[in-house]
Amino acid sequence: MEEITTIGVDIAKNVFQLHGINAEGQVVLRKALRRGQMQPFFEALSPCLIGMEACATAHHWARTLIASGHDVRLIPPNYIKPYLRRQKNDAADAAAICEAVTRPSMRFVPVKTEDQQATLMLHSARELLISQRTALINALRGHFAELGIVAPQGARNVRQLIAILEDERYSPQAVRTALAPLATVLIEIEGQITKLDKALLAAHRNNDVSIRLATVPGIGPVIATCLSASVSEPKLFEGGREFAAWLGLVPRQHSTGGKPRLGSISKMGNRHLRKLLVVGAYAALYRMKKGTADTPLANWARGLLSKKPFKLVAVALANKIARIAWAIMARNVNFQSEHVSRCSDLIPA
Known part of the structure; x- marks a missing residue:
């Protein structure tokens, strides 16, 4: 076999498709491997450039192959699609990945550590439980509304719903029998969310970057841990503007003929992180609107609110907070509110 310089790997649950080329760009490898064959194959192979989609299990395989001496690069799936020829299948996907990884203008996803993935798992589990809690609360409120009982909205009023359920004056026996399992599961989910919140707080306290991020208005331990775990190499972004664009917090463009046309935000990138930043910005803006804090950030927000x-x-x-967060992570500095307006990278267009 001729020396392989670049390999595109289409990863899956059990079967992995490989497409390799030599230094001249000629195809010298087309091969499918089972899961158990992956590590022995690459350990016996001379170090080469390996491209993979940044999807499920990609970070695990990237760490494994890097340990075998290879140069592994993860590519966002959307960036691979233009290199796909004709019909889609595993072999064609591997060939497209092999082509994309050699492009000099291609952008890659940094390989995450196990600790970073563990922190993001806490966020994913918490998000799932919160969605289940919301569904249960809505179900209880909907059923009580059928009886003419309307409780206030929000998770903070869960105990009021359960108190109504336990009160025989408002809840017939059949109603209690039907809704008691929902209330039991709801209480259990509340307890599990509390445990995950404590785990996130512990992760936050053990991370210097997360601690510095939490000093920014609108960023707490939850957002700070998500930012520090999701963005392992902030210097890959040229500036705060590019980071905000990566998060989808910039206007969508549809410009042509020298005429700029801007619409609503693009909503591209990490949906969960963008949602957290917007929710944090809402909370910070409420405080700035009602408060009298004389800081450049608060004055800017109140001026825009007018x-x-x-x-x-x-x-x-949220866009501005994202840019501040990038500056803190990329420059390894602390947040200083009096310097926000002086930094051009932190001023929205």
Whole structure:
């Protein structure tokens, strides 16, 4: 076999398709491997460039192959699609990955450590439990509404719903029999969410980057841990503007003929992280609107509120917070509110 310089790997649950080329770009390898064959094959192979989609299990395989001496690069799936020829199958996907990984303008996803993935798993589990809690609360409120009982919205009013359920004056026996299992599961989920919150707080306290991020208005331990775990190499972004664009917090463009046309935010990139930043910006903006803090960030927000709707200003503030977060991570500095307006990277367009 001729010396392989580049390999594209289409990873899956059990079967992995390989497409390898030599230094001249000629195809010298087309091979399918089972899961158990992957590590022995690459351990016996001379070090080469390996490209993979940044999807499920990709970070695990990247760490494994890096330990075998290979140069592994993860590519966002959307960036591979233009290199796919004709019909889609595993072999064609591997060939497209092999082609994409050699492009000089290609952008890659940094390989995450096990600790970073563990922190993100805490976020994923917490998000799933919160969605289940919301569904249960809505179910209880909906059923009680059928009896003419309307409880206030929000997770903070869960105990009121359960108290109504336990009160025989409002809940007939059949109603209690039907809804008691929902209330039991709801209480259990509340306890599990509390445990995950404590685990996130512990992870936050053991991470210097997360601690510095939490000093920014609108960023707490939950957002800080998600940022520090999701963005392992902030210097890959040229500036705060590019980081905000990666998060989908910039206007969507549809410009042509020299005429700029900007719409709503693009909503591209990490959906969970973008949602957390926007929610944090909402909370920070409420405090800035009602408070009297004399900081550049608060004055900027209040000035914009005098001209724009609250929701629009909240998203603009999320954009600004994202840029501040990038500066803190990339430059390894602490947040100083009096310097925000002096940094061009932190001022929205």
